[in-house]
Amino acid sequence: STGIVAATPFPAEYDREYVAPVSLGTPAQELNLIFDTGSSDLWVFSTSMPAAQVAGQKLYNPSGSSTSAVLWGHTWSIQYGDGSRSSGTVVNELVTIGGISYASQALEIANGVSAQFSQDPASSGLLGLGFSILNTVIPTSQKTWFDNVLPTLAAPVFTVDLKRAAPGTYTFGAIDASSYAGKIEYTPIDNSNGFWRLQASGYQVGTSPFQPTTIDAIADTGTTLLMLPAAIVKAYYAQVPGSQLHASYGAYTFPCSAKLPSFTFGIGRYRGVIPGAFVSYGRIDATTCYGGIQDQGNLPFSIFGDILMKAQVVVFDAGRTRIGFAAK
Numbered sequence: 001s002t003g004i005v006a007a008t009p010f011p012a013e014y015d016r017e018y019v020a021p022v023s024l025g026t027p028a029q030e031l032n033l034i035f036d037t038g039s040s041d042l043w044v045f046s047t048s049m050p051a052a053q054v055a056g057q058k059l060y061n062p063s064g065s066s067t068s069a070v071l072w073g074h075t076w077s078i079q080y081g082d083g084s085r086s087s088g089t090v091v092n093e094l095v096t097i098g099g100i101s102y103a104s105q106a107l108e109i110a111n112g113v114s115a116q117f118s119q120d121p122a123s124s125g126l127l128g129l130g131f132s133i134l135n136t137v138i139p140t141s142q143k144t145w146f147d148n149v150l151p152t153l154a155a156p157v158f159t160v161d162l163k164r165a166a167p168g169t170y171t172f173g174a175i176d177a178s179s180y181a182g183k184i185e186y187t188p189i190d191n192s193n194g195f196w197r198l199q200a201s202g203y204q205v206g207t208s209p210f211q212p213t214t215i216d217a218i219a220d221t222g223t224t225l226l227m228l229p230a231a232i233v234k235a236y237y238a239q240v241p242g243s244q245l246h247a248s249y250g251a252y253t254f255p256c257s258a259k260l261p262s263f264t265f266g267i268g269r270y271r272g273v274i275p276g277a278f279v280s281y282g283r284i285d286a287t288t289c290y291g292g293i294q295d296q297g298n299l300p301f302s303i304f305g306d307i308l309m310k311a312q313v314v315v316f317d318a319g320r321t322r323i324g325f326a327a328k
């Protein structure tokens, strides 16, 4: 089987996150979830949540589904890189994405979420597309939806084609040859820590010479920005007149009138180009804009988030434990 769903950016002009529709239970309850290659829990806002933590999100109601079955004694609790968190209980439920169904998917229902989730009306939860070793359900960890449907897919892959301020696609079980230009360049991933973790071969700022250096990064559709080592970030903004590491935001900002250089990353001999315009994440005030490239700080790896993804077609190949990039 193969399946395809739209990946819609929210809010429209800022691409802070991308949500896609997931059908839960019988009769179907369709929720928009963040598809997240950096985590491995499938969890949803539910009718078990305090009203104070809900602000417009659609809620999954297990009692309204004839196919939901409590996974007795199982709970989950997760914390993400930005400090946001959620937790709750677990049911087995029919979960369908792009026409691909799995009848007894571990569906984690939230009975509590942090403010970052409560204040995000566009997302009713997350669908983890990381490796199942990261799943937080106890006492027995659960498999991701992708792991469960893998044997039924025409090919053991999913493809991510995010776009700037426009709907893109997540495709399961296939690679759409018409979606990209040239060849897909693959590189092995290390999934021992549950991430799609790769080593990029270097970077280039604008038209400056390519700098060969190993960049140890995870490919994370759930992270908005491109988080890199301090030295690389410094080299990038050195080419942006008026940019600064803003004391109060603890992040790089620049004058919205600045012309941003492109950012190129290397995968072997392949060069992936992020247009300068993609590096402007959003307006802070009348003249100041927030950089889409930021310092990874004390993280043990870089994060290739949506700012990078939206410039590429990215193939997550579980069959051959590798990841592929192509221009578009």
Ligand SMILES: CN(C)c1ccc(C(=O)NN)cc1
Pocket: 017, 034, 036, 037, 038, 039, 080, 081, 082, 084, 116, 117, 120, 123, 220, 221, 222, 223
């Ligand atoms: C608060 N929200 C919507 C988040 C969504 C995803 C993540 C994340 O780190 N994914 N890898 C963090 C926060």
